[in-house]
Amino acid sequence: MTDLATTRALLHDLIAIPTVSADSNLEMIALLANRLGDHGAEVEIMTDDTGKKANLLARIGPDEPGGILLSGHSDVVPVADQDWSRDPFDMWEDGGKLFGRGTCDMKGFIAAATAMAPRLAETPLRRPVHFAFTHDEEVGCLGARNLSDVLRGRDTLPALAIIGEPTEMRIIEGHKGCCEYTTRFTGLEGHGSRPELGVNAVEYAVRYVSQLLRLREQLRHRTPPGSAFEPPWSTINIGRLTGGHVHNVIPGLAEIDWEMRPVTDADRAFVRERMERYVKKTLLPEMRRVHPRADVITQVIGEVAGLEPMEDNAARDLVASLTGANGTDLVSFGTEAGLFQQLGMSAVICGPGSIAQAHKPDEFIELDQLVQCLSMLHGLVDQLAA
Structure with a gap:
């Protein structure tokens, strides 16, 4: 045979x-x-x-x-x-x-x-x-x-x-690598007329996304010399943001699906470290001043090395x-x-x-x-x- x-x-x-x-x-x-x-x-x-x-x-x-x-x-x-x-x-x-x-x-x-x-x-x-x-x-x-x-x-x-x-x-x-994450925000619901008494999970999710977009621009400046990828830099994409129910209720839950396609593993580590620091040093202290059990948790869906x-x-x-x-x-x-x-x-x-x-x-x-x-x-x- x-x-x-x-x-x-x-x-x-x-x-x-x-x-x-x-x-x-x-x-x-x-x-x-x-x-x-x-x-x-x-x-x-x-x-x-x-x-x-x-x-x-x-x-x-x-x-x-x-x-x-x-x-x-x-x-x-x-x-x-x-x-x-x-x-x-x-x-x-x-x-x-x-x-x-x-x-x-x-x-x-x-x-x-x-x-x-x-x-x-x-x-x-x-x-x-x-x-x-x-x-x-x-x-x-x-x-x-x-x-x-x-x-x-x-x-x-x-x-x-x-x-x-x-x-x-x-x-x-x-x-490129392919790294997929889901980040969940737990806040505190309340009446929309008193936003200072709640922790608006959607607002903190939006701030999280804004930080990701700032990092996305920084990644352009980390492009390795001679990179032949298209585009040649590492990328970040926001795939889904959900949260809230109606106009007049402070949303207590929000969720983001996002991904990055790193050119180098150093870029993956750069984004993860910056986002973890942003949550720990900025978002969580603000959230927990109002509600001690507020939280931000990121689940790794998959990290495929490039x-x-x-x-x-x-x-x-x-x-x-x-x-x-x-x-x-x-x-x-x-x-x-x-x-x-x-x-x-x-x-x-x-x-x-x-x-x-x-x-x-x-x-x-x-x-x-x-x-x-x-x-x-x-x-x-x-x-x-x-």
């Missing part, structure tokens, strides 16, 4: 397991663990606190630092209310394309990487190849964050990470040598790559399929994209052969 046929058959099996983020991924992780284990891989399955989700970490080759990590997420987005031509969890082929939920995002890469296990097993490797298949990327990179916590204390970390998100096999060396472009990037250079690509790009969507970069790995994004097909009905991946991906992975094995 050829590599492509093996990949296609495995992809069919992976698509048949509906690993929507709201559901368990344990069946898919078990399938991949068995496939890799059958070819001598050292396999770890790490379940989350619910016991319904798991990450898979596997290694083929010597147990030593400096290896190559092939990474992909197991979860897919929902298909509810989408107009699919056929069953999205029963992969079908038409016109050189494979259709089904997750074909490009990103079970195609996972299938191709896993299909390489027999060749890796029979090749004396100078450096290990690691596989990391995570849960809940689509809802905040939760699995990769858990995995990072586990890997941080280990002395056999991979040196390079290739994240196989759908890039049409283009080399992506950077993307992938910062680096002048020296061994992963980028390796993938360029394997694919023959002459240049690199940046993307607007987020990935798990930044979490691996924060562990000290050189990281790059390169995988089969197009992001234009992701999350849509009749999602597909072209067979030629899988062929290109397998060619890259074969080249990787050749470079690692002792």
Whole structure:
């Protein structure tokens, strides 16, 4: 059976397991663990606190630092209310394309990487190849964050990470982070004719937003030299502000949804520190002078680290040598790559399929994209052969 046929058959099996983020991924992780284990891989399955989700970490080759990590997420987005031509969890082929939920995002890469296990097993490797298949990327990179916590204390970390998100096999060396927050204000209700006796949660929410907008302007002046992002600076967006009921009642509750897209992790820390200081030093003392139980609480919905472009990037250079690509790009969507970069790995994004097909009905991946991906992975094995 050829590599492509093996990949296609495995992809069919992976698509048949509906690993929507709201559901368990344990069946898919078990399938991949068995496939890799059958070819001598050292396999770890790490379940989350619910016991319904798991990450898979596997290694083929010597147990030593400096290896190559092939990474992909197991979860897919929902298909509810989408107009699919056929069953999205029963992969079908038409016109050189494979259709089904997750074909490009990103079970195609996972299938191709896993299909390489027999060749890796029979090749004396100078450096290990690691596989990391995570849960809940689509809802905040939760699995990769858990995995990072586990890997941080280990002395056999991979040196390079290739994240196989759908890039049409283009080399992506950077993307902004994506940080989402909900900030809730608890004040004190009262009659609108005596505003001094209440704590108007909406007014304090508006002041909070005003401070965010001031910081948004300051971020323009923190633009890194030569930043190729569009726009080149970190951004803040106010997505929702709600509170109050009627004209003549002081609102006691308000809520803001907001996000930032940091170019650097330093910008994320800058905004968080300034806002926390503003709440602690300015808003809360004023609110609690009237009502001691007034509060402002910010909930982190998700903090996805960005992938910062680096002048020296061994992963980028390796993938360029394997694919023959002459240049690199940046993307607007987020990935798990930044979490691996924060562990000290050189990281790059390169995988089969197009992001234009992701999350849509009749999602597909072209067979030629899988062929290109397998060619890259074969080249990787050749470079690692002792």
